[in-house]
Amino acid sequence: MTERVRHSFAVQAGHCERLGSPFTAMLLRLVAARLTGDTALGRRILGWPGDPEADALPLRLAGGLHALVRRGRLPDLAALYPPAAPDPAALWEALARAFATAADLDPWLDSAPQTNEVARSGVLMPGLMAVAAMTGSKPIVLWEIGASAGLNLVLDAYAYELGGRAAGRPGAGLHLAPDWTGPPPPEASVRIAARRGVDLNPLDVTDAQHRERLTAYVWPDQRARLARLEAALALAAADPPPLDRGDAVAWLAERLAAPPQAGQARVVQHSIALQYLPVQGRAQVAALLSEAGARATADTPLAWLAYEFEGGPAGLRLTLWPGGRTHRLATAHPHGQWVRWEGLPGSR
Numbered sequence: 001m002t003e004r005v006r007h008s009f010a011v012q013a014g015h016c017e018r019l020g021s022p023f024t025a026m027l028l029r030l031v032a033a034r035l036t037g038d039t040a041l042g043r044r045i046l047g048w049p050g051d052p053e054a055d056a057l058p059l060r061l062a063g064g065l066h067a068l069v070r071r072g073r074l075p076d077l078a079a080l081y082p083p084a085a086p087d088p089a090a091l092w093e094a095l096a097r098a099f100a101t102a103a104d105l106d107p108w109l110d111s112a113p114q115t116n117e118v119a120r121s122g123v124l125m126p127g128l129m130a131v132a133a134m135t136g137s138k139p140i141v142l143w144e145i146g147a148s149a150g151l152n153l154v155l156d157a158y159a160y161e162l163g164g165r166a167a168g169r170p171g172a173g174l175h176l177a178p179d180w181t182g183p184p185p186p187e188a189s190v191r192i193a194a195r196r197g198v199d200l201n202p203l204d205v206t207d208a209q210h211r212e213r214l215t216a217y218v219w220p221d222q223r224a225r226l227a228r229l230e231a232a233l234a235l236a237a238a239d240p241p242p243l244d245r246g247d248a249v250a251w252l253a254e255r256l257a258a259p260p261q262a263g264q265a266r267v268v269q270h271s272i273a274l275q276y277l278p279v280q281g282r283a284q285v286a287a288l289l290s291e292a293g294a295r296a297t298a299d300t301p302l303a304w305l306a307y308e309f310e311g312g313p314a315g316l317r318l319t320l321w322p323g324g325r326t327h328r329l330a331t332a333h334p335h336g337q338w339v340r341w342e343g344l345p346g347s348r
Ligand SMILES: C[S@@+](CC[C@H](N)C(=O)[O-])C[C@H]1O[C@@H](n2cnc3c(N)ncnc32)[C@H](O)[C@@H]1O
Pocket: 114, 115, 116, 117, 118, 120, 145, 146, 147, 148, 149, 152, 198, 199, 200, 201, 246, 247, 248, 249, 270, 271, 272, 273, 276, 277, 281
């Protein structure tokens, strides 16, 4: 078991390296190589009873450490956190001290990390612009499954520059400008008439503990990502996203069963969420959408906007009913840092 745990830390370190967090990669590699059973925390981690990779054990620990550093609980360790560039020996010494003394690290191992990556709005928003372009800019009823804290459900509250095209709310406290390749998205105004999201564990942007969790799981050397999250949380706290607690499939079935309002476009969106549903749940989502899509008309269109991993980077796909044609709109970084826009002409 110990070797399996060490391996999971090394594997996650590789992911962190690739996704632009060399600091978290170094921290996790140190734990992989040097953690011992001399402390209660070390024994709990090395003797982890479940699957450490599936349970995201390394990210539980990294999130807990980051939270305590941000709380001012571990000043020695905090001095070595970004923007400092510590040498590995000094970082390990401070980590070992934290493992021996910080009892409040233990509860962070109890639950899986949960994030809400707001830069994904920079990928979803051009998708909504494509929906607007194809539906005569009908007001949108936006439904999001796996919405977490709902930061991407309120995406019209942010300002954007998308391939040279301004969108969203000009001058908003959060400005998203992903590195863009390809033509700009269609010039179409996105008007959201109503919105609602669902999550198995919705996070409340007005709750300090929930905000702490969301922030803790952002890697500490990703300052721009942290700043974006803080800006989005501040905006959302003033007008919290409407979220339900529940399972995506049952929730979606209920929404899609209700008669649509003429003149509005219903959009179901999700980002890096479908993979967390069981295989059967994913198939049910697709079936519910295509059944409801078969009843959609030009006056009551239905769109499915999916920003999900596609065996490598992530892709943005739009399926629009009536017709049910799927358009691969873009390839994108999983955290929304860049977008390769393909747009509507390359439909299939
Ligand atoms: C990786 S997070 C992505 C959150 C958000 N979509 C984003 O892009 O930042 C996946 C989310 O899906 C939620 N989730 C997982 N399974 C679910 C289900 N069956 N029904 C509803 N939400 C679910 C999780 O609680 C989590 O908040």
